[in-house]
Amino acid sequence: MDADNLIKSHITPVVLCGGAGTRLWPLSRKLFPKQFIPIVGNKSLLRLTLERLRGLNSVQSSSNIVCVAAEDHRFLVAEALEQSGVAGTVLLEPAARNTAAAMTLAAVSTAPDATLLFCPADHYIPDADAFTVMVREAAQALTDDTIVTFGVVPTFPSTAYGYIEMGAREHAQALYPVSRFIEKPVFQRAHELISQGNVLWNAGIFLCRAKALIAAMHVHADDILVRCRETMANASYDRQFVRPGREAFLACRSESFDYAVMERHANVRVAPFKGAWSDVGSWNAVADLTPADDAGNRIEGDGHAINASNTFIHAPCRPVVALGTQDMLIVDTPDAVLVTTREHVEQVKHVVAELDRKGRPHVALHRKVARPWGWYDSVDAGERFQVKRICVKPGASLSLQKHHHRAEHWIVVNGTAEVTRGEATFLLTENQSTYIPIGEIHRLHNPGKTHLEMIEVQSGSYLGEDDIVRLEDTYGRTTEKN
Amino acid sequence: MDADNLIKSHITPVVLCGGAGTRLWPLSRKLFPKQFIPIVGNKSLLRLTLERLRGLNSVQSSSNIVCVAAEDHRFLVAEALEQSGVAGTVLLEPAARNTAAAMTLAAVSTAPDATLLFCPADHYIPDADAFTVMVREAAQALTDDTIVTFGVVPTFPSTAYGYIEMGAREHAQALYPVSRFIEKPVFQRAHELISQGNVLWNAGIFLCRAKALIAAMHVHADDILVRCRETMANASYDRQFVRPGREAFLACRSESFDYAVMERHANVRVAPFKGAWSDVGSWNAVADLTPADDAGNRIEGDGHAINASNTFIHAPCRPVVALGTQDMLIVDTPDAVLVTTREHVEQVKHVVAELDRKGRPHVALHRKVARPWGWYDSVDAGERFQVKRICVKPGASLSLQKHHHRAEHWIVVNGTAEVTRGEATFLLTENQSTYIPIGEIHRLHNPGKTHLEMIEVQSGSYLGEDDIVRLEDTYGRTTEKN
Known part of the structure; x- marks a missing residue:
C-alpha cells in the first residue's frame, strides 16, 4: 500500500x-531540564x-509542529526547532x-477537525x-470522537x-479497547501484570481530533477548558512564539490528562507499540543508553573505571576515576558532582530539594548558560570580579545595554x-580587546560566518546578571532582567 | 628539672x-606531593x-633546620619554611x-658531633x-655511636x-635494644604481633650523631657514602638552597636507610612513642583526620552526604553530593575526580600509573600551580587561547621575560x-589592563602590601609553559624552561 494512502488526514x-x-x-x-x-x-x-516527528506526514510540512513550553525555555525550544x-x-x-x-491550550488554538498527536x-x-x-x-483507524493512547509493550x-490493561479487540483493528488504567505498581504486582500478557506501559502519547479532546474536557474538566479558552482569547503573538493570557492560565487547575480525562472517558482506545522506548526518567535509564563493557561499566567522556563493575560515569569535562x-x-558537571548507587537513584529529587533549601544556585542554573544569541560560561570569579567565556553565533547580537555596577574588559579569542x-x-x-566603562551603552554583534568567542572580565561591586538595562533587543527581552 | 638540663646537646x-x-x-x-x-x-x-620541630631546642634557633628535597619542590619547601x-x-x-x-647527604655536610634528628x-x-x-x-640517653629509631606504640x-620488636630494657633507660625489624605483616600476623606487647610501628624517625651515621654507612653501604661525599664536595650554594653535585648523586644507589643500615647495624636502639601518629599514607588515613558525624560520614568543604554512611567527601571547590x-x-579537585571504596584505596597508585600510561597531565600537575612569586590557575582554555588567574605575593616579581608564540592581555582585578x-x-x-605583544620583553611586579590578582588571556599558536625566555629572575630560574 502506498504511504499516502495509509493516512487519512494530516497529523x-x-x-x-x-x-x-x-x-x-x-x-x-x-532552567535546563532533561x-x-x-x-x-x-x-x-x-x-x-x-x-522523529518531522517524517510523520508523508508530505513534509515543517510548519505544523506545535511545542508547548515554559516561557523560561523558549530559546531552547526555538534552537531545537532550528537544529x-x-x-x-x-x-x-x-x-x-x-x-x-x-494539551487543551493546543486543542483550542487549532482547527476542530485537526488530528493532533501529543508527545x-x-x-x-x-x-x-x-x-x-x-x-x-x-x-x-481514528474516529471523530475517539481518544487514542499509545502503550508500550513491556519488556520487564x-x-x-x-500500566494500561487492554480489552478484547474486535476483528483485526489497530486499536484495542481499554479495560482500565493501573497506577505504578510494586514489583510483585508489576510481575503479575506482565504475566497477564494484556498490559502496556502508559507512555503519555495521545492521538485525537482537536474537537474530541475539547468535548472530553467539556464533560470531565470543564473548568480547565474554560480557563484555556479564556487564556487563548488573550494570547499575543511574537514571531514563532504565542503567549497565552497570563492571569486566566494562572487560575487554571493543575491536572494530568490521564487523570482528568483518560481514566474517566468512555471512548478511549489504546494502540500497542513494540519498539524500544524509555522515558529517561532516572540516571539508571540514562546509563542504559550507553553501551556497557564486559564488566558492565558504561563510560561517557573522560571516565576511567579501574577494578570497577556496573559503574556509570558521565565525565564531559575532566578525568573522573572510579x-x-x-x-x-x-x-x-563543571560545577557539581553526584555520586550515587543504582538503588538510590530515585532519590536524586531529595538532593535537589536539600540543595534548594540551602539556597544553592546549582539547582536552577548551570555554569554554562544558553542564550538566544549563543551561550556564556562563568569560568572564574572572585570578590569583585568575574570571568566569562562568551560565544556568539554567526549573525547574532546581544542586546544594546548598559550596567550600573560593573565595567567590562572584552578580549576576542576567536572570530570577529x-x-x-x-x-x-x-x-x-x-x-584584540576593548573596555566598557560603568554606565556606557554597548552592544556585541557577530558579523561573521563563524562563531565569535570572547573572554569577558567583569569588574565592580555588584556582578549579578540582573544589573542590566536593555535598551534594544533582537529577541524581545527589553523588559527582562536577565 | 629545668628544660635546659634535659638536653645535653643541640639537636x-x-x-x-x-x-x-x-x-x-x-x-x-x-609536582605537588602529599x-x-x-x-x-x-x-x-x-x-x-x-x-613541631621549631620548639625542639629550648633556645629557639631558627637557622638550624635542614630540609632535603627535590629540585622541583624547592619553592614549596622555601614557602613552608617562611610560613x-x-x-x-x-x-x-x-x-x-x-x-x-x-640522610647521608645531610650527615656529611654537617659537623661530625652534631646531633641529627631525621624526620x-x-x-x-x-x-x-x-x-x-x-x-x-x-x-x-644518646651515645656517640648509637643510632636511635622511634617507634609508635600500635593502636590496632x-x-x-x-614493626620493630623491642628487646629487654636495662634499668629504666629511655632506650630499648632492638630484637628485630619486621616487614609489613598480613592481618593475622599483625594481630599476633600486637598481642606480644613488645612491638612498635616503624615510623622512620631517627636520632644520632652525624659521625655515628657516617660510621654505620661506611660499614654497611660504603658506596653510598662515597657518592654522597663526592656529591657534597661538588655542591654549589644559592641563598638558602644547596645544590649537591649532580653526576655523583645520579650514580648513587637508591636504598632505604632501614634496609641499608638499621636492619644490619649492631648499635641501634628504639624509643617508644605513645602519642597519636599517622603517616597519612592513604586516603583512608586522610579521611581519619576529619571528624565523623553520626553516620560515620566525614565531610570537607562543600560535600553533602544524603542517606550515606562511612563516606568521606573532599570537596574544596564545588558541591559534591554522595x-x-x-x-x-x-x-x-578542580581538574580530576576520584571515587573509590575504603577497600580499594591502596590501589590509587594503579590509577596514577594508568593515567600516566595514557599521557595525562593530571598525574604531574595541578590546574593551580605554585610559583616562588605566588601561583597561577588555568581557568579556561580553547584552541588558540588560554585564561589564567595569576596571584603575585606582596613584593614579589615574575622574571623579566618574553614569549615567541603568544601575546598576553593582562587585567588587574585586585591590588596593584x-x-x-x-x-x-x-x-x-x-x-586597568595592558597588552603584551608577541616578542615584547615584560615583567610583572607587585609593589603593594596586599596580593595582586590578575586575569591573563594568552593568545597564540603555541601556549606551552616552555615558551618563555627568562632574561632576569629573582629566584635564579633564568636557565629553566618553565
Whole structure:
C-alpha cells in the first residue's frame, strides 16, 4: 500500500516540553531540564523527538509542529526547532499546569477537525520508522470522537510506569479497547501484570481530533477548558512564539490528562507499540543508553573505571576515576558532582530539594548558560570580579545595554566582533580587546560566518546578571532582567 | 628539672621532603606531593612538621633546620619554611635516591658531633609537646655511636606499617635494644604481633650523631657514602638552597636507610612513642583526620552526604553530593575526580600509573600551580587561547621575560601591578589592563602590601609553559624552561 494512502488526514504533532529538571540533576537544572540536555549522541531528547516527528506526514510540512513550553525555555525550544529543520509554533505556558491544560491550550488554538498527536518532549524512541507506522495506522483507524493512547509493550516488570490493561479487540483493528488504567505498581504486582500478557506501559502519547479532546474536557474538566479558552482569547503573538493570557492560565487547575480525562472517558482506545522506548526518567535509564563493557561499566567522556563493575560515569569535562566501585553512578558537571548507587537513584529529587533549601544556585542554573544569541560560561570569579567565556553565533547580537555596577574588559579569542560602545561602532578580531566603562551603552554583534568567542572580565561591586538595562533587543527581552 | 638540663646537646632537625605523590592522587601530584598539600586545618604536613620541630631546642634557633628535597619542590619547601617562621637550609637532591642517600647527604655536610634528628616531612603527629619530650629524653640517653629509631606504640593491627620488636630494657633507660625489624605483616600476623606487647610501628624517625651515621654507612653501604661525599664536595650554594653535585648523586644507589643500615647495624636502639601518629599514607588515613558525624560520614568543604554512611567527601571547590553511598571516598579537585571504596584505596597508585600510561597531565600537575612569586590557575582554555588567574605575593616579581608564540592581555582585578613593557614601566590598579605583544620583553611586579590578582588571556599558536625566555629572575630560574 502506498504511504499516502495509509493516512487519512494530516497529523499535527504537539510536543509537550514542560517538565522540571530534578531527576537528572546535576545534568538537568530547573532552567535546563532533561528534554534540552544533549544526552544521546550530542542531541537532546527534544531534538530527537522533533526529528522523529518531522517524517510523520508523508508530505513534509515543517510548519505544523506545535511545542508547548515554559516561557523560561523558549530559546531552547526555538534552537531545537532550528537544529531539527522544523519551523514550528511555540505556545508559551505562563506557568506549569500539567498536561490537561497544556494539551487543551493546543486543542483550542487549532482547527476542530485537526488530528493532533501529543508527545512528551523527553522520551527516547530510537526506531522512528516503527513509531511513524504505529501512528499512521492509529490515525487511519481514528474516529471523530475517539481518544487514542499509545502503550508500550513491556519488556520487564517496571515499577516506574503506570500500566494500561487492554480489552478484547474486535476483528483485526489497530486499536484495542481499554479495560482500565493501573497506577505504578510494586514489583510483585508489576510481575503479575506482565504475566497477564494484556498490559502496556502508559507512555503519555495521545492521538485525537482537536474537537474530541475539547468535548472530553467539556464533560470531565470543564473548568480547565474554560480557563484555556479564556487564556487563548488573550494570547499575543511574537514571531514563532504565542503567549497565552497570563492571569486566566494562572487560575487554571493543575491536572494530568490521564487523570482528568483518560481514566474517566468512555471512548478511549489504546494502540500497542513494540519498539524500544524509555522515558529517561532516572540516571539508571540514562546509563542504559550507553553501551556497557564486559564488566558492565558504561563510560561517557573522560571516565576511567579501574577494578570497577556496573559503574556509570558521565565525565564531559575532566578525568573522573572510579576505583573498585560497584553498581554506582557518577555524574560530573563543571560545577557539581553526584555520586550515587543504582538503588538510590530515585532519590536524586531529595538532593535537589536539600540543595534548594540551602539556597544553592546549582539547582536552577548551570555554569554554562544558553542564550538566544549563543551561550556564556562563568569560568572564574572572585570578590569583585568575574570571568566569562562568551560565544556568539554567526549573525547574532546581544542586546544594546548598559550596567550600573560593573565595567567590562572584552578580549576576542576567536572570530570577529562588531562592538558598539557609546557613539562608536568598530570591529575587533582575534587578540584584540576593548573596555566598557560603568554606565556606557554597548552592544556585541557577530558579523561573521563563524562563531565569535570572547573572554569577558567583569569588574565592580555588584556582578549579578540582573544589573542590566536593555535598551534594544533582537529577541524581545527589553523588559527582562536577565 | 629545668628544660635546659634535659638536653645535653643541640639537636639539628633534618626534614626528609622526598616522596612521590601517587597515593593521595588527585590531591597530590608528582609536582605537588602529599607533604605540600594543605591537608590539616589548611596547613601542609611539611609546615606542621616544621612547626613541631621549631620548639625542639629550648633556645629557639631558627637557622638550624635542614630540609632535603627535590629540585622541583624547592619553592614549596622555601614557602613552608617562611610560613613556619623557620629559616632553614634546603639540600636539593638532583634525583630521588631514597632515605639512605638523603640522610647521608645531610650527615656529611654537617659537623661530625652534631646531633641529627631525621624526620619525614609527611607524618601527622598532633601532640608536638609529647614528641619534643620523647626526642629530648632520647637525646639525653644518646651515645656517640648509637643510632636511635622511634617507634609508635600500635593502636590496632595495621598491615600498612613495618614493626620493630623491642628487646629487654636495662634499668629504666629511655632506650630499648632492638630484637628485630619486621616487614609489613598480613592481618593475622599483625594481630599476633600486637598481642606480644613488645612491638612498635616503624615510623622512620631517627636520632644520632652525624659521625655515628657516617660510621654505620661506611660499614654497611660504603658506596653510598662515597657518592654522597663526592656529591657534597661538588655542591654549589644559592641563598638558602644547596645544590649537591649532580653526576655523583645520579650514580648513587637508591636504598632505604632501614634496609641499608638499621636492619644490619649492631648499635641501634628504639624509643617508644605513645602519642597519636599517622603517616597519612592513604586516603583512608586522610579521611581519619576529619571528624565523623553520626553516620560515620566525614565531610570537607562543600560535600553533602544524603542517606550515606562511612563516606568521606573532599570537596574544596564545588558541591559534591554522595547519595546512598557506603564506605566510599570521593575526592574532588578542580581538574580530576576520584571515587573509590575504603577497600580499594591502596590501589590509587594503579590509577596514577594508568593515567600516566595514557599521557595525562593530571598525574604531574595541578590546574593551580605554585610559583616562588605566588601561583597561577588555568581557568579556561580553547584552541588558540588560554585564561589564567595569576596571584603575585606582596613584593614579589615574575622574571623579566618574553614569549615567541603568544601575546598576553593582562587585567588587574585586585591590588596593584607594576608592569615593565619594553622600555616603559607603569602602574596598573584594579580594573586597568595592558597588552603584551608577541616578542615584547615584560615583567610583572607587585609593589603593594596586599596580593595582586590578575586575569591573563594568552593568545597564540603555541601556549606551552616552555615558551618563555627568562632574561632576569629573582629566584635564579633564568636557565629553566618553565
